[in-house]
Amino acid sequence: MTTAALWTDAQVEADPRVKAVFDDIRAVRKSDFVNNFWRALANQPAVLERTWSSLKDVMIAPGALDPLTRELIYIAVSTANGCSYCIHSHTAAARAKGMTEAQHGDLLSVIAMASQTNALVTALQVPVDPAFIVE
Amino acid sequence: MTTAALWTDAQVEADPRVKAVFDDIRAVRKSDFVNNFWRALANQPAVLERTWSSLKDVMIAPGALDPLTRELIYIAVSTANGCSYCIHSHTAAARAKGMTEAQHGDLLSVIAMASQTNALVTALQVPVDPAFIVE
Amino acid sequence: MTTAALWTDAQVEADPRVKAVFDDIRAVRKSDFVNNFWRALANQPAVLERTWSSLKDVMIAPGALDPLTRELIYIAVSTANGCSYCIHSHTAAARAKGMTEAQHGDLLSVIAMASQTNALVTALQVPVDPAFIVE
Amino acid sequence: MTTAALWTDAQVEADPRVKAVFDDIRAVRKSDFVNNFWRALANQPAVLERTWSSLKDVMIAPGALDPLTRELIYIAVSTANGCSYCIHSHTAAARAKGMTEAQHGDLLSVIAMASQTNALVTALQVPVDPAFIVE
Amino acid sequence: MTTAALWTDAQVEADPRVKAVFDDIRAVRKSDFVNNFWRALANQPAVLERTWSSLKDVMIAPGALDPLTRELIYIAVSTANGCSYCIHSHTAAARAKGMTEAQHGDLLSVIAMASQTNALVTALQVPVDPAFIVE
Amino acid sequence: MTTAALWTDAQVEADPRVKAVFDDIRAVRKSDFVNNFWRALANQPAVLERTWSSLKDVMIAPGALDPLTRELIYIAVSTANGCSYCIHSHTAAARAKGMTEAQHGDLLSVIAMASQTNALVTALQVPVDPAFIVE
Known part of the structure; x- marks a missing residue:
């Protein structure tokens, strides 16, 4: 169940703003797999960008x-x-x-x-x- | 504010069951200070004993x-x-x-x-x- | 999954108290569709009546x-x-x-x-x- | 009560990274008053910057x-x-x-x-x- | 602390709609004391009436x-x-x-x-x- | 869905520490049925023992x-x-x-x-x- 459609790879490819985030997710994680969370957020490009940017800083960048x-x-x-x-x-x-x-x-x-x-x-x-x- | 009285040291001393837990808290922590949580739980000796026993296992004993x-x-x-x-x-x-x-x-x-x-x-x-x- | 049976339309028809609420839901919403929430609440007519009455006031009546x-x-x-x-x-x-x-x-x-x-x-x-x- | 010290204006002035955020808060809100939330976050400049940046986007910028x-x-x-x-x-x-x-x-x-x-x-x-x- | 003023008895007396609820609270509870919850809700007479009416049904009326x-x-x-x-x-x-x-x-x-x-x-x-x- | 495998009876039988808890659950409840909660907890014998021991005290032993x-x-x-x-x-x-x-x-x-x-x-x-x- 979901309250927003999950974007397929074809839909992602067709939207440059969303594609840029998905490309970065794949590059940073060194994996083609992009999980459903990002496919649901793709409906809202601004939220998608802001969330991925924060997640990279908080969960992936070196820290204490x-x-x-x-x-x-x-x-x-x-x-x-x-x-x-x-x-x-x-x-x-x-x-x-x-x-x-x-x-x-x-x-x-x-x-x-x-x-x-x-x-x-x-x-x-x-x-x-x-x-x-x-x- | 509180919904149960906080036990003073004098009250603790007068109740062997509660005193045994407080003595162990002080021994394990190597400190005379016993914080308000335990003084509130003292109203319910069974809950006090069970909670302290679990806390020692989970938070203080060596683990992974x-x-x-x-x-x-x-x-x-x-x-x-x-x-x-x-x-x-x-x-x-x-x-x-x-x-x-x-x-x-x-x-x-x-x-x-x-x-x-x-x-x-x-x-x-x-x-x-x-x-x-x-x- | 559920912890109470969902009432069918036939069960609703057979219980005047529940039927009155369902009739009002259908009239107010101008739709025959009654969703599962009300079908689960039908087991408890007093809760059903109180909840629908409040919902009409709060969500449907004109307000600020x-x-x-x-x-x-x-x-x-x-x-x-x-x-x-x-x-x-x-x-x-x-x-x-x-x-x-x-x-x-x-x-x-x-x-x-x-x-x-x-x-x-x-x-x-x-x-x-x-x-x-x-x- | 608090679990981190609240920064005074003097402390803010002495830290260029925190000062930059406080200056922007004052400019955007057109007010000298900076509430305690930001004074507590000042202990963590990266969290302060990320939070204020998101808040401006989400709560202050024009939207739908x-x-x-x-x-x-x-x-x-x-x-x-x-x-x-x-x-x-x-x-x-x-x-x-x-x-x-x-x-x-x-x-x-x-x-x-x-x-x-x-x-x-x-x-x-x-x-x-x-x-x-x-x- | 509060986000809405607490009504004094004098304010309650001056507002017939609020007064009617407070009178009923006092009558049902057989006590002059009306606690702060109702004094805060008094700012919103419709919410006050709905809440007190439900509370009487649910907490005070005979039940199972x-x-x-x-x-x-x-x-x-x-x-x-x-x-x-x-x-x-x-x-x-x-x-x-x-x-x-x-x-x-x-x-x-x-x-x-x-x-x-x-x-x-x-x-x-x-x-x-x-x-x-x-x- | 689950984040840990559910233990089958065969797995339980093969692990004396887990088996002892399951035997006690069956004896206390006078039933062979052991629900999934305990089958998931079986992955962590210490948590299993502590949880069942507390549950017996709190939910099953005579009380007030x-x-x-x-x-x-x-x-x-x-x-x-x-x-x-x-x-x-x-x-x-x-x-x-x-x-x-x-x-x-x-x-x-x-x-x-x-x-x-x-x-x-x-x-x-x-x-x-x-x-x-x-x-």
């Missing part, structure tokens, strides 16, 4: 966190937000970047732990300790 | 992910769940475990990136690519 | 916001809440009320923008500026 | 939806995400752009309506009608 | 679930939605209706349990067993 | 709330969190524990009511009344 750690954080957020597509695609990405079963187990454990303490703290409305506040 | 990475994942979940207390306490914990400003910046960037792509995927209801499905 | 703007707001909430059915049905409704592709693009952009700044503000726990508080 | 409608959608998302700061700042922004009390009432009504039907649909797990699916 | 159970469910939803005000007001309401400390402990335990299994199921994207689907 | 009430609270949390699998499995569990259609209707009504007032309170940022705060 290694690429696998960034994927684990991405999965954690996507799980809390209940985004099925995102969990599928980024769990696959994490595995492609070397996530082991033991690391997946730890990721699941931390997500479950945080989810339950988040709920307890919220139900109890615990006030923030002064020690935790940045001046 | 290093302690700082686990804190970053914890912050990511707590942010998506909007748990103010949890964000404060685990950002402080991450800093205590060595999180640099540049790493905090990357964490914020990934959380923001995931939040916006989660929303786009959800609004577009993008179908999962077969390539992402585990058989 | 035009009907398309109300649909856009509905989609935004449904996206943030991750309600797949609601996103599908109200995106269809928005298109039926004239939403253009460019407007859909702007809607997606604002939803994505708000989602990421919501996450940044929450992770940073930014205090509300006094200028924003109503006395 | 008028500026007030974009604010209403922003408030709707922020409410569903429970972002207190964002609700305060964008409700103030909507009023500054002319939102009337009657429009605020309609906004609240639609947010409440969507929230309750989102919950009902989710609890009932209503399957999407084929009529709502884009081919 | 006893009033305390309804409060526990309300707290559970409000916790998952992170609504601080709602958690405070309905925890107070549950105590007024006889919730014991042991029952509060069970409520917290179930909320924490559900929150963690929700997260695990979502991260693992577990498919629904056919046995759970209603035909 | 009866088993059906605990299921209703579980459904409420799962609905607010949008966990489709959890809603299906716990609605089935609630029916198995005697939930009537009228009780289901009340559950839906309270969930819908809380969802809409949560949203209204959040959009209005209503301050907590002092009367609701525990000293």
